[in-house]
Amino acid sequence: MQELLETGAELEKVAGGSVWAEGPVWIPDSRVVRYSDIPNNRILQFSEESGELSVYREDVEFTNGRTLDLDGSVVQCSHGKRAVERDRGGVVEVIVDGWAGTRLNSPNDVVVKSDGTVWFTDPSYGIQKPTEGHPGELEYGDHYVFRFDPRDGSVCPVVVDVEMPNGLAFSPDESLLYVADSGLAPPGGNRDPDRPGGHSIHVYDVFDGRLCKNGREFVQVDPGLPDGFRVDEHGNVWTSSYDSVQVFDPPGERVARVPVPEKISNVCFGGVDGRTLYVTASSSLYRIRTTVRDAAAVLRSAR
Ligand code: MG
Numbered sequence: 001m002q003e004l005l006e007t008g009a010e011l012e013k014v015a016g017g018s019v020w021a022e023g024p025v026w027i028p029d030s031r032v033v034r035y036s037d038i039p040n041n042r043i044l045q046f047s048e049e050s051g052e053l054s055v056y057r058e059d060v061e062f063t064n065g066r067t068l069d070l071d072g073s074v075v076q077c078s079h080g081k082r083a084v085e086r087d088r089g090g091v092v093e094v095i096v097d098g099w100a101g102t103r104l105n106s107p108n109d110v111v112v113k114s115d116g117t118v119w120f121t122d123p124s125y126g127i128q129k130p131t132e133g134h135p136g137e138l139e140y141g142d143h144y145v146f147r148f149d150p151r152d153g154s155v156c157p158v159v160v161d162v163e164m165p166n167g168l169a170f171s172p173d174e175s176l177l178y179v180a181d182s183g184l185a186p187p188g189g190n191r192d193p194d195r196p197g198g199h200s201i202h203v204y205d206v207f208d209g210r211l212c213k214n215g216r217e218f219v220q221v222d223p224g225l226p227d228g229f230r231v232d233e234h235g236n237v238w239t240s241s242y243d244s245v246q247v248f249d250p251p252g253e254r255v256a257r258v259p260v261p262e263k264i265s266n267v268c269f270g271g272v273d274g275r276t277l278y279v280t281a282s283s284s285l286y287r288i289r290t291t292v293r294d295a296a297a298v299l300r301s302a303r
Contacts, residue, residue: 004236004247004256006275006289011258013286015046015053020132021280022228023065023109025074026270033270033278033285034074036063039131041080046278046285048271053285057090062126062133065109065167065228065266070116070300077107079126079133084110084118084148096120096148099155102139104146106132109167109228109266113174114299115209118148119158121165121179145179147210158212162202167228167266170206171250172235172295177204177212180226180239199225201239201248219252228266228280232292238277240264245279258288269294 018037021044025034032045034056043056043063061080069075073088075095082104083097095118097104106126111119123143126133145159145168159165164183170176180201200220204212224242231237235250242263247256262282270278274293279286 004232004290004292005258006291009289011260011279011286011288013284014051015044015285016283017053018044018280018283018285020265020282021285022265023063023076024266024268024270024278024280024285025066025068026268026274026278027068027072027074029072031272033268034066035266035280035285036060036066036076038062038064038079044285048276064107064126064132065120067110067112067296069112069118070114075110075112075118077110077120079106082106082127082136084120095150096146096155099140099144099146099157103136105136105138105140105143108165111168111170111296113170113209114296114303116150117210118150119145119168119177120148121145121168123164123166123183125164143183145177145212156210158210159202159204159215161215167201167226167239169229169231169237170296171231172233172299174209174299175206177206178202178218178229178231178237179204180221180229182225182227201226201229201237219248219254221246224263227264230267230269231295232269232290233295233298234292235295236292238267240266240279245277260286269297274298 019039023036042058045056064077066076083094105124127136144157166182167180203218227240229239245258264281
């Protein structure tokens with residue numbers, strides 16, 4: 001397989017000052033990486049052009065993961081609102097905050113499929129950790145992955161068997177959905193032997209563009225756990241872990257590892273050519289040059 005990193009590429013720290021940086025997305029129009037600093041309850045932006053970090057918004061109800069919608073607006077998760085919301089040019093509106101008469105827990109990460117549907121994970125960190133939201137109850141009693149269809153307003157659970165669904169992404173042709181489980185103790189730790197995997201990324205076949213079946217473990221991630229991740233145009237999964245960005249090919253073999261000096265939460269591809277990997281890791285934002293682009297960005301540009 002081709003080299004995944006540019007020859008001579010080195011990890012570079014480009015910004016600091018966060019408590020827990022998460023939820024990065026590249027915004028092409030303004031050439032910035034926008035990301036959450038969850039405990040500080042604010043959203044930051046790093047400008048690739050100026051090299052400067054700025055505060056985009058404060059008092060944001062503990063936003064977490066985010067992605068670009070098909071129209072270029074930003075879709076993001078809000079622990080505090082227990083919702084997924086849209087930021088279009090600084091105007092924020094909730095797009096989904098409940099299912100079957102109950103409130104969501106605390107949406108964590110989100111992707112938009114090429115048909116415009118919004119898929120998001122709903123673990124309970126934001127109602128458990130006072131530094132990341134507001135204490136609250138599990139109203140539907142579990143942690144699901146949901147699909148929201150803006151065409152008819154419907155909300156449906158699509159994955160119900162992951163302990164703590166966290167990051168998620170589709171394969172390049174959207175025939176597979178990957179979901180990280182950050183809920184179980186690591187391999188060899190204090191875990192229930194009857195439960196599948198531990199600190200794993202699971203994969204599901206997507207039928208009819210909306211049904212997830214045949215769930216199975218894709219990889220176990222060690223050390224630490226998989227939080228956010230992205231899939232590149234060749235189907236490789238670039239995931240967070242405790243000490244490195246780890247890259248797994250479609251069969252699940254680890255093919256690259258980028259050590260990072262802080263605990264990693266998430267990654268996104270960005271830069272003018274889409275081949276710079278940005279990494280949110282605890283207090284900092286890092287980047288490294290790669291040879292690949294985000295699968296979803298390539299799919300959209302082909303349409
Ligand atoms: Mg996450």
